[in-house]
Amino acid sequence: EIVLTQSPATLSLSPGERATLSCRASQSLSSNFLAWYQQKPGQPPRLLIHGASSRASGIPDRFSGSGSGTDFTLTISRLEPEDFAVYYCHQYGSSPTFGPGTKVDFK
Amino acid sequence: EVQLVESGGGLVQPGGSLRLSCSASGFTFSHYAMHWVRQAPGKGLEYVSEINSHGSSTYYSDSVRGRFTISRDNSKNTLYLQMGSLRTEDTAVYFCVKDALCSGGNCYSAYDIWGQGTLVTVSS
Numbered sequence: 001e002i003v004l005t006q007s008p009a010t011l012s013l014s015p016g017e018r019a020t021l022s023c024r025a026s027q028s029l030s031s032n033f034l035a036w037y038q039q040k041p042g043q044p045p046r047l048l049i050h051g052a053s054s055r056a057s058g059i060p061d062r063f064s065g066s067g068s069g070t071d072f073t074l075t076i077s078r079l080e081p082e083d084f085a086v087y088y089c090h091q092y093g094s095s096p097t098f099g100p101g102t103k104v105d106f107k
Numbered sequence: 108e109v110q111l112v113e114s115g116g117g118l119v120q121p122g123g124s125l126r127l128s129c130s131a132s133g134f135t136f137s138h139y140a141m142h143w144v145r146q147a148p149g150k151g152l153e154y155v156s157e158i159n160s161h162g163s164s165t166y167y168s169d170s171v172r173g174r175f176t177i178s179r180d181n182s183k184n185t186l187y188l189q190m191g192s193l194r195t196e197d198t199a200v201y202f203c204v205k206d207a208l209c210s211g212g213n214c215y216s217a218y219d220i221w222g223q224g225t226l227v228t229v230s231s
Contacts, residue, residue: 044221047217056217056219092216096142
């Protein structure tokens with residue numbers, strides 16, 4: 001099983017600041033089968049990024065994904081108030097797994 | 108509107124059984140693989156199971172293999188999860204999830220549509 005590790009566990013920032021979230025896989029991901037989701041309290045996750053760097057439909061361009069192999073990054077260029085949430089990475093290869101999440105909260 | 112609506116959650120005793128259903132609308136259900144993902148209260152996401160578009164191939168995480176059975180009825184646009192030998196650690200919100208691109212087989216994609224989830228509580 002591929003284990004995903006996310007860091008930091010919590011990121012305390014202010015609106016307008018840049019957020020950089022990390023996801024590391026225990027082994028290299030084939031074809032960069034890596035996605036990022038945003039989840040707010042009481043809501044299901046929302047797909048943000050797939051294929052490590054492709055934005056899903058309707059996702060603002062302040063969200064960007066990068067990385068390959070075992071190291072991946074989600075960047076939010078300028079935090080909006082609605083971006084404060086928990087973010088999960090997800091590898092969707094043959095045995096899918098999720099990372100433990102990074103909470104982005106108000107400083 | 109593309110929509111997934113889960114039902115069937117509730118309180119069940121350890122060792123008991125429960126069947127979850129997920130009604131799909133707004134897309135051609137029979138074209139897509141479907142998944143169940145769960146989230147224990149206050150915890151992260153855990154992958155549970157997958158079924159291909161035809162219902163002929165399934166996958167289970169180690170934590171539920173042998174106890175849960177995923178199935179689908181394409182004529183009713185409905186996904187199911189039959190849960191047996193339930194344990195307290197199965198307590199979670201169970202999300203029905205649509206594969207973004209794939210019908211199954213050697214094809215992998217992210218998950219683009221999630222239901223609101225149904226809560227399963229296993230407790231005596």
